Amino acid sequence: MFKDQEVTYLKENIYDYLFHNVKDTTFGNYICIKPNAYKLDEDGFDYLLSFINKGDHAFLSLNYFSEHLSDTLQFTTTYLDEAIFSPEELKQLKGELYLENTSFKHQPFLYDRNIRRTYFDSYDENNTIVLGTIEIDGVKQPNFIKVYYGKGAIFLHSNPVVFTNYNMLNGNENYVENVLSYLPTEDILWDPQIKSSNYSNSNEEDQESIFKFFLQHPSLTWFLGVSFLGLTLFMLFNARRKQRAIPIIKPLQNSTIEFAQTISNLYLKEEDHKNLVDKKIAYFLEKIREKYLIDTNNLNTQFIENLALKSNNDIQGTRYLINTIIALNKKTECSKNELLILNKMIENFFKK
Known part of the structure; x- marks a missing residue:
């Protein structure tokens, strides 16, 4: 989306970055998409606003907005699902989102889970416009607003989950494109909120x-x-x-390699290829359950499609591997060549 703009991935707090690298110039657009931005403390937010006042822009998509942020920009927020955290309950939170621009005003963007009913219930109408809404009990409530601040503006969005990989499927990536298209064509500061500020007075006050x-x-x-x-x-x-x-104290010797060599020599001498094939299949299925959280009791078409999607493998190669495993499971004996082919297929599968 920002192929013509320079995107800077912040590895330090925004307050520290602006203080050391920007100061008297401008940075363009600041983007932060998180459940909450508690590392953007009061000093950091006020310092960010001083740049927005001169013409920069910021985009914040959060589940929770701090009291200092809402007081400064004069808005209030309603959190109807604040107490919901379990996966079972979150799966029931379906959502219907809209954008107010006339180009797509009547087009709903539907989400089948994890959409918390959070919206802006009051704001200063003199400097704020509504850009998007969420339908709650048949009524459209603002969930995406633009607050003008000096020569710049700050965009506030209350459903950051729509920017996740899962929710950008089935055409909903258009929603993300349309939301972020409101930002001017300028460089991007992308803030993952990985560090607290080393220089903010707010942090010093907490420490003291x-x-x-x-x-x-x-x-x-x-x-x-x-x-x-x-x-x-x-x-x-x-x-x-x-x-x-x-x-x-001498450290204990690691005899793992010697033990593995002994076991491998035993299987090599016995030429029990079927036993090794069964162990390779069991290890593969266990790793699938552990790594991708997929049930392996039924290796059907749905299982193959889910596995290919989650592992980033093509559907044809995944289907061939699973069909090979099913065929070898039914055999009472296996050849050395079949064992080697299975091992190679499993190795190539996990390289993706």
Whole structure:
């Protein structure tokens, strides 16, 4: 989508990045899609707004918006499914989303799960326009708004789950394209929110708050002073003690390789290829259950399609592998060549 724009994947907090790399210039578009943006603290958000005020833009798609953010931009949010977390309950949350632009205003975008009923129930109509809605009990409620701020604007979206891989299937990728198309054609700062700020005053206040609490109470202040004094005395006296020699303990030898060689030689000598084929099939199915969370009790067409989709393998190759496994399972004896072919097919399958 942004092939003509430079996309910067932030590996540091947005506050630190702007402070060190942007300062008096502009950055273009800031995008953050997360369940929540708690690492975008008050100082970081205010600093970001100072750039938006000069003409930059930001896109925030979150399940939960901080109180500081909503107070600053003057909006309130309703969370109808705030207490729902279990997979079974989330699967029941179907959604019907709309975009207000006349080009696709009457086109619903349908989602079959995980769409929390979150919407903006109030906002400043003098600087805010509604760009998208979600249908709740037959009524369309705003879930995508644009808030003008100085020369720039900030876009707020309340359903970040629509940007996940699963929800960009069956034509719903058009919804994502249309939503992000509101951003101007400028460079992108993509923020995965992986680090807290090293320079924000908000973080410093949090770190100092414990000590401030201790110093506000005389008894806790004495406790803190005595603890530091005791720790200092312990370190001074302990440093004078002579440390006993540490005995050298040889590490245990790893006999795993020797054991594997012994077992492999045993099977090679016995030429029990069917036994090895059964073990390879059992190991393959166990890894499928563990890695892709697919039930392997019934190796039918639906199983093959799910496995090909989740493993990023083509459907024809996956079907050939599963049919080979079914055929070898029915045999009472297998040749060495069949064992080697099965092993090669399984190795190629997991290389994808």
